[in-house]
Amino acid sequence: MKLEILHQPDSAIAKINLDPQEELVAEAGAMVAMSSNLNVSTTLRKGKGGGIMGGLKRMVGGESLFLSVFRTTSEAGELYLAPKFMGDLLPYQLNGKTLLVQSTGYLASTPGVDLELGFQGFKGFFSGESIFWLKISGNGILLLNAFGGIYEIDVDGEYVVDTGHIVAFEDSLSFRISKANASWWGAIFGGEGLVCRFSGKGKLYCQTHNPSSFGKEIGSQLPAR
């Protein structure tokens, strides 16, 4: 497999050259274009945590998590994948590490990568992301997407990220929700509200822009349907 990311950083699109008999798993709806000899199938779940319990969790999470599987036959093929929001793409080499990814941050992965839906509890609810997070482990390449640019932060100790800006973080890190201000008055009226306070040692990936702020900004200017 050869992965190339074009048009970075604002409208990134991934060009993937698959060798014969190779497979790639991607988020449903991510395919932009592909060679005609590629076989596409839809699967419910990949890797661990499938089965009935996995299905139930998925239902509770309000997420279908259908995945598309692209497979080449005896010939090589080409595939273009792009996320829904304009922004950057980041290939991440898993190598046995576990990464927690906010549920819209996943774009594609190689077959050795396991996706599992994890519950982050109430803090997930306040994080500005979905309550459910993808716990991604195994070996292979994982392709993440973001709204805006992606930047990497080496956390050693503590670090603060505004809600809605998280893409993914290594599981050696944990976060808690706290208020940005010393006072509740400021936290509520100051516009910053709640923030995620990360602690531990590991890599954290953030997106430069916040999809919900963008939505708020342009929402009122959209024509009525």
Add this chain to the structure above:
Amino acid sequence: MYTYDIEHSPAYASLRVKLTTNQSLIVEAGAMAAMDSHITMKSKMRGGMMKSVGRMFGGESLFLSEFTATGKSGELLLSPGVPGDLCHYQCQSDRSLFIQSSGFVAADPNIVIDTKFQGVKGFFSGESLFLIKASGNGDIWFSSYGTPVKVTICTKILLTSST
């Protein structure tokens, strides 16, 4: 003076500011994306109630956030609500800057941020009725939806409204 970097420009520009020990920065409410954990934030109605209400009319929020690196230096990451580019401007006492109402991102605490009514011409300009006037001495950063173009005006230039 601030050490800063504009990253991911021009489509998704974000501002990385390094604050020295006990240095403060005034930031548009809600623009903070990430920061070192020892930076403290305070919400302020700067310039008193009336100016704050004026700012609200200007399309900005009533409150501004003040970030301070307490005890040691720290780094702060800011990104505006809409994608686009960021610009830096050096305000001087004899040179103020007018900014389109939602364009303010961050400024030196020495800068006075005021709202100015534009009258009928503001109404037809495709922007808000109010503009932000930044005066004083110091650094200021502003953003735009898309990339701003710098035009030096000598006589008269016709701009299409809503740019």
